[in-house]
Amino acid sequence: MIEAVMVLVVFFFLLAVGLMVYNGLAGRGAVQRSQEALELRGLRIARLAMTFPELQCSVSNVIQENCVDQLKASAMSSLLSSDSRARQYYYDTFQEARIRVRQVYPTEEEFVIYEREPAEYRRSEATYLPVIVYDPLSSGGTCLTLHGACHFGTLIVEVYQ
Amino acid sequence: MRRAQVQVQFTWIFSLFAGALILLFFITFILRQKDVSERGLSAEVSAKLDAVLTLAQSSLQTSNNVTIPGDLGFDCTGFVYGGARRPYGNALVFAPGLIQGKLLITYADGWDVPYRASNLLYLTSPRVRYIFLNNSETVHSLFEAMPDAATKQSVEWNITLMASIMPRNDDYVRIILGASSSTLPSYLPGLDALSPEEVGVLGVSRSVSETDAFTVTFYTRNPGAPVMYSPGEVFGVVGEEMALAAVYSSAELFNCTYSRALDHLEHITAVYYQRSRDLLASYRGPGTCAQLYGAAGSSLSAIRREAQRPPTLMSAEAIAANMTALADANQRLKLFSCPTVY
């Protein structure tokens, strides 16, 4: 009798330990997946921003890949800072994120395209994509097949969780 | 002896109780894990589908067949698989309300007004049938624009031929013909036995001014005999790509997605408008290009204004007319070697 009870006690003890370990591992797995989801979201938004007609370089609808039009970036920045309807529209796409284009050569300049930082967040993840920043106002030159100049820049996307 | 007997009985009862408790614990655990696992799987499949659709959206004028694990539902807020919902985000998706079966056919095209406003994603399944009744050039053009992977057929405007069309165990049949805003008889009597949920009619007609504006009419079936279709929701749309979107889409989804498309058009036009003003402000050359930038700015301003209005044929025609003027100005800027507006 006593042995049967002891066997059950040991069994339930092992079961409890096993459940605690399982919960611990599952929790750790959930944290890893959450981090992965954040990284993937940043990547997705960066890729999306690169294919936006609002930012892409184009001439007569012929798109130049990995290129951001400086005038469009500036216009987008001022549209989103002045028009609340536009801000709400793009929130459905980008949600809590910060998207900026930083030109590093020949001069250093930055355009904040979109910004919606939450009041509190546990972590953030930044994605950097090198891009050509096309300046159509630069006189007498050609950038790829476009009239203007190519500068070197980075598209920076920060997402929050 | 008596004590021994009681002990044996007690041991049996105790063993049964302990065994039942252990069994109950494990069954509960397994059922809970199964539920968590199913929800996790639905979410994972939805996320993967979302990635597939994002990729499909950027592969323009390419039809892809995607294997799907089960039925997909589409409504104004997103797509639903197995109880897990994913919002569309910025994607403009046109699809029937429900896609059943294992195969999803994707196709994407750019919506140019005349600059690229957005990419449109068309979704269907081989179990949805599209019958184009060739009573106008517009309908024929839409038939050609639809990818061959879709289950489509073009029928000459001939009473005998049309009467020979019979049901083929499709999930849904969409009939497309040149018509707008008038009650229609049943042109395909062979399909009269199908319920209103199984067959729908779309009328498409180009604007009389031959611009890039169309009227699309979603017809609803009148109950009772004889079988008749009354005009339901009517939209004025810009671009053949949007007329094609109406072919793929349910009336409800088209209504909300086209509204989102117009919102998007409004915002991207604002970007191009500001860009044209910056180009004008910095331009130092002869007056021709300056005039062209001014003309382009006016067209862009008009497009933006019309995009904020309800989607009627009049506003679609106004957008289409300004599209033509803008394209002309842009072409002339190119000829004069000035930076183009788009």
Place this chain on the structure above:
Amino acid sequence: MRRGQAEILGLAVVVVLVVIGFAIAMQFSLRPRDNVKRQVTDRQLASAMLTALLNTNLECKDVTLAEVLQDCASSNVFEYCGSPRRRACQEAAYVTGLILNRTLGEWGKDYQLQAYTKSEPKFNHTIGGCGLGLSDRESEIFPVPTARETIYLRLDVCV
């Protein structure tokens, strides 16, 4: 062996099996998972950097860095920006160094950029160092052909 001893032995066997099972499960769970973002962006980072670099126009002249590298590989006589004016190889080294410093350098990534022809190296920039293994770096090489010989631009980004 008496009955009680047999039961205790059985219990001990069960405990040992359970402990071994946990050890195996933990070994799999604690293994570090591949970083998805690293797999996707770092693989393309070197390529995207070089593409953008080669198409960048100089600040003082309407030529691209690719054209400057072509000059560096062939005659190296033309003068470009700066005071005193830099020759082609110097200008290319200056511009690439500046850009990489303001990008990869600020992001905390180690890298190595080399420009070379088959006959001689032209210039290089190195920050930190990658490991010896192939998986320790993401590399891209872009050839820029000239009439005389091809100049190669190679970027290794350490991961």
